[in-house]
Amino acid sequence: GEDVEQSLFLSVREGDSSVINCTYTDSSSTYLYWYKQEPGAGLQLLTYIFSNMDMKQDQRLTVLLNKKDKHLSLRIADTQTGDSAIYFCAESTRDDKIIFGKGTRLHILP
Amino acid sequence: KAGVTQTPRYLIKTRGQQVTLSCSPISGHRSVSWYQQTPGQGLQFLFEYFSETQRNKGNFPGRFSGRQFSNSRSEMNVSTLELGDSALYLCASSPEAADNEQFFGPGTRLTVL
Numbered sequence: 001g002e003d004v005e006q007s008l009f010l011s012v013r014e015g016d017s018s019v020i021n022c023t024y025t026d027s028s029s030t031y032l033y034w035y036k037q038e039p040g041a042g043l044q045l046l047t048y049i050f051s052n053m054d055m056k057q058d059q060r061l062t063v064l065l066n067k068k069d070k071h072l073s074l075r076i077a078d079t080q081t082g083d084s085a086i087y088f089c090a091e092s093t094r095d096d097k098i099i100f101g102k103g104t105r106l107h108i109l110p
Numbered sequence: 111k112a113g114v115t116q117t118p119r120y121l122i123k124t125r126g127q128q129v130t131l132s133c134s135p136i137s138g139h140r141s142v143s144w145y146q147q148t149p150g151q152g153l154q155f156l157f158e159y160f161s162e163t164q165r166n167k168g169n170f171p172g173r174f175s176g177r178q179f180s181n182s183r184s185e186m187n188v189s190t191l192e193l194g195d196s197a198l199y200l201c202a203s204s205p206e207a208a209d210n211e212q213f214f215g216p217g218t219r220l221t222v223l
Contacts, residue, residue, distance in 0.1 A: 042216045043214040045211055045212065048210055097166055100152055101152065102152035102153075
């Protein structure tokens with residue numbers, strides 16, 4: 001079945017770049033997403049990429065997609081304390097469901 | 111524009127009881143999806159409603175049900191609660207069915223004792 005895997009934790013120093021990685025299994029996924037969840041809040045869509053794209057950039061965020069390896073990454077440039085959150089990778093499936101990874105907790109070191 | 115609202119925000123129930131959670135989507139949005147979030151299983155899709163019809167369903171037992179009203183507000187119901195139903199239940203709305211951009215509410219945290 002469909003599955004999305006990502007590492008559970010990442011620690012990064014303030015000002016450095018954060019790279020959060022994700023792998024997925026459904027090669028027919030049309031869209032891949034990155035969501036952010038802050039403590040006590042719901043999920044916020046950060047960005048999404050269409051499966052025929054390799055890269056998408058939006059201010060400090062860069063999404064890279066390697067469709068051959070089914071690998072997606074989110075790079076956050078100049079990481080700030082406000083970026084501390086759980087980041088979820090998600091894919092849309094052929095039957096229009098969205099499958100989420102278990103989330104990567106990003107911890108910012110001073 | 112007001113965001114997605116969910117009520118109640120917190121709920122405590124005991125095993126065997128039933129519970130109804132409510133979600134009001136963003137004005138003009140016709141699709142509402144429900145998710146269960148637990149530390150062990152992560153975020154899992156429950157179901158999606160569009161124009162008062164269940165359009166899609168995840169792999170949850172029949173104790174989990176939902177409905178959508180003509181004003182797009184949605185409710186989900188869980189009957190015969192089990193301890194494992196303790197979770198954060200998130201609702202998301204989007205303008206159309208299977209839309210790319212879903213807007214999430216803050217969730218209802220259900221604790222089953």
